[in-house]
Amino acid sequence: MKLIRLFVFLFALPLFAQQGGMWIPSLLEGMNETEMQNLGMKMSAEDIYSVNQSSLKDAVPHFNGGCTSEVISPKGLVLTNHHCGYGQIQSHSSVENDYLADGFWAKSMSHELANPGMSVTFIVEITDVTEKVLKETENASSEEERQKIIEKNKQAVVENSPKEKWETNRVSTFYDGNQFMLFRVETFKDIRLVGAPPSSVGKFGSDTDNWTWPRHTGDFSLFRIYADENNRPAEYSEDNVPYTPKHYLPISLDGVAEDDFTLVFGFPGSTDEYLPSVAIEQLTETINPARIGLREVALKEQDVFMRKDKKIKIQYASKYSSIANYYKKWIGENQGMKKTDVVGKKKEQEKEFMKRVKAEGLQNEYGSILSDFDKAYAEFRDYDLAYNYFSESFLRNVELLRNGFQLYQLEQVLENRGKQSFKDRKENLLKRFKSSYKDYSAKVDEKVFEKVIEVYANKMPQQFVSSDLKQKNKAELTQEIYTNSALTSYKSLKKLMKGNPKKVIKKLNKDEGYAFIKKQAERFYEDVLPAYQNKRLEIDALQKEYMKAILTLSPKDARIFPNANGTLRVTYGQVKGYSPKDAVYYEPVTHLEGVIEKYVADDYEFDAPQTLIDLYEAKDYGNYADDGKMPVNFIGTNHTTGGNSGSPVIDAHGNLVGLNFDRVWEGTMSDFYYDPVISRNIMVDARYILFIIDKYANATHLINEMKLVHPKAGDNAVKKKRLIKNSQ
Ligand code: ARG
Ligand code: GLU
Numbered sequence: 040m041k042l043i044r045l046f047v048f049l050f051a052l053p054l055f056a057q058q059g060g061m062w063i064p065s066l067l068e069g070m071n072e073t074e075m076q077n078l079g080m081k082m083s084a085e086d087i088y089s090v091n092q093s094s095l096k097d098a099v100p101h102f103n104g105g106c107t108s109e110v111i112s113p114k115g116l117v118l119t120n121h122h123c124g125y126g127q128i129q130s131h132s133s134v135e136n137d138y139l140a141d142g143f144w145a146k147s148m149s150h151e152l153a154n155p156g157m158s159v160t161f162i163v164e165i166t167d168v169t170e171k172v173l174k175e176t177e178n179a180s181s182e183e184e185r186q187k188i189i190e191k192n193k194q195a196v197v198e199n200s201p202k203e204k205w206e207t208n209r210v211s212t213f214y215d216g217n218q219f220m221l222f223r224v225e226t227f228k229d230i231r232l233v234g235a236p237p238s239s240v241g242k243f244g245s246d247t248d249n250w251t252w253p254r255h256t257g258d259f260s261l262f263r264i265y266a267d268e269n270n271r272p273a274e275y276s277e278d279n280v281p282y283t284p285k286h287y288l289p290i291s292l293d294g295v296a297e298d299d300f301t302l303v304f305g306f307p308g309s310t311d312e313y314l315p316s317v318a319i320e321q322l323t324e325t326i327n328p329a330r331i332g333l334r335e336v337a338l339k340e341q342d343v344f345m346r347k348d349k350k351i352k353i354q355y356a357s358k359y360s361s362i363a364n365y366y367k368k369w370i371g372e373n374q375g376m377k378k379t380d381v382v383g384k385k386k387e388q389e390k391e392f393m394k395r396v397k398a399e400g401l402q403n404e405y406g407s408i409l410s411d412f413d414k415a416y417a418e419f420r421d422y423d424l425a426y427n428y429f430s431e432s433f434l435r436n437v438e439l440l441r442n443g444f445q446l447y448q449l450e451q452v453l454e455n456r457g458k459q460s461f462k463d464r465k466e467n468l469l470k471r472f473k474s475s476y477k478d479y480s481a482k483v484d485e486k487v488f489e490k491v492i493e494v495y496a497n498k499m500p501q502q503f504v505s506s507d508l509k510q511k512n513k514a515e516l517t518q519e520i521y522t523n524s525a526l527t528s529y530k531s532l533k534k535l536m537k538g539n540p541k542k543v544i545k546k547l548n549k550d551e552g553y554a555f556i557k558k559q560a561e562r563f564y565e566d567v568l569p570a571y572q573n574k575r576l577e578i579d580a581l582q583k584e585y586m587k588a589i590l591t592l593s594p595k596d597a598r599i600f601p602n603a604n605g606t607l608r609v610t611y612g613q614v615k616g617y618s619p620k621d622a623v624y625y626e627p628v629t630h631l632e633g634v635i636e637k638y639v640a641d642d643y644e645f646d647a648p649q650t651l652i653d654l655y656e657a658k659d660y661g662n663y664a665d666d667g668k669m670p671v672n673f674i675g676t677n678h679t680t681g682g683n684s685g686s687p688v689i690d691a692h693g694n695l696v697g698l699n700f701d702r703v704w705e706g707t708m709s710d711f712y713y714d715p716v717i718s719r720n721i722m723v724d725a726r727y728i729l730f731i732i733d734k735y736a737n738a739t740h741l742i743n744e745m746k747l748v749h750p751k752a753g754d755n756a757v758k759k760k761r762l763i764k765n766s767q
Pocket of ligand 2: 679
């Protein structure tokens, strides 16, 4: 009995779980290196990140600020997801050359397509600058003043730290403001589209399969980095040449098996792993249901029209996908939170935390932090809820409201910054409207408006809803606005925006749609936003203290990783299946068989190209099959999040084995709590990518640029020998 208790106590000692984590690549030596080697990695920390010699990090650029990518040839060939290159692929497409539908493969370098405005960024060096950034903050009289000093110090670090002419310095914040890192980076601006499979491969399964396993998506596209004659970043020019990378990833033809080590290297965007239980409770019980509920009505209305009208289906495909993406994620996130009992687990950790605070005699510093959180979150609740209802309704899901809100901001620009700024902003807006109204259908939007405003008026904390909106019949309101407002078409809106600033504003204010939006926006700016921001600041300051306490109270080797913040990170794990619910077990690898099983001819989600079906029937898989079958996707225990799309999945030796693109539904609560039992990331098998490039697209010239390797050749020889020995 005693023994068991002791064991439980020891087990409970680390404040946070034993797996997961997104680690800073320059700080892997020690604990992470040991863990990775224990999982089977054959490299050293220095092979992953080094300033003195080329290392893996030199092959992993941030892709256009949002996704991740990797260099896979000595000529600057870059691999990322299809959904990351989607905008570029779309921008080169027309009805005659629909690269989204048919795919695109540049026959030679001269056929590669330029993408003005696009960039990829390499990390040259990472340095801890915490001391410099926190200098003279101890004496700050308020949180605001403290933040001001920090901003000034950051600026000074950026300006005074050495760099080459073509490089940039940036400082990022870690551990809620307890650590600061300087990133010296190099940004390339001539990035050309090289290849993309058709959407029926690259987006196979679309929204139905999004966030789910088993998955069968060839979510990849290819680009190339171009540099000037000195191999330095340069604006687009015909004279530019393919970039020679410091490092590029060889690609393994041996694939992965269950339990194999994997490392995912990339730029995860944002996570919140150290929130108190009260924050998780509020998120899952109040905020997520609100956002889910509102998006649900918007999606439902759009879907009705998309199903019966082909044109609307095309017009709304991308908007629908983007609303559906997080709608679906939040549902999965809430399920995972429940299944793992994150609130209960956090409460246990908090008990342990308080015990340690007491044991260390730190009650004065941290004794009240958890009750302060309770109080702050209770006060924050309604503002946060209102903030979410407002942004989901007025900034996101109803197009007329979103456009009208931008016009409201235009009016502010005139008041605050004068006529010239107004004119510039107006031109800009008109350009944006011109392209967005192409995909606008007033009758779809009208229905969405009616349903969303109904939810908004009924579910928004009532103290923030104006009495006339409460009383007004929503169907009537909708009809009035959509009959009379100029915001329902580009033509009428353009006409309304003609004239000098004063005239435009006068006309705008007479517009029924605009007047409605302005009224709601003003209420939001007066009643919600200031209090929301104040509370946010207070909670952030508490969170910073809590983080500091966790760092101080945890043992030296505790696995306390910083939240994702868009900077380069390493996460590692193993290829592993999982059990999503009772009696169900999911294997970790899918195959082309599954594509054929899901295939529905001409379906917008599950169609597949005939060439692919022919290759399947002929089992014409080249060098890329595994035991006669073509692997497509696999899952693992790597802790990833949004921004990790396009991240390389690297084997024990430093070769590319896959391409990260999603997570499994039940495990998406890993943004707040990573559970090794059900959190899995989803990757495309590198062999499927090679197969599509080679066998499907016949782009063998691209394969010839790459370095294909057989890292397991040795293992297999050993295994075979053993087998022979055993059977003798
Ligand atoms: N869920 C993935 C991510 O968060 C993929 C999204 C793109 N695919 C889609 N069907 N919407 O970005
Ligand atoms: N698809 C996501 C992205 O664009 C990655 C999925 C996730 O959130 O893990 O980054």
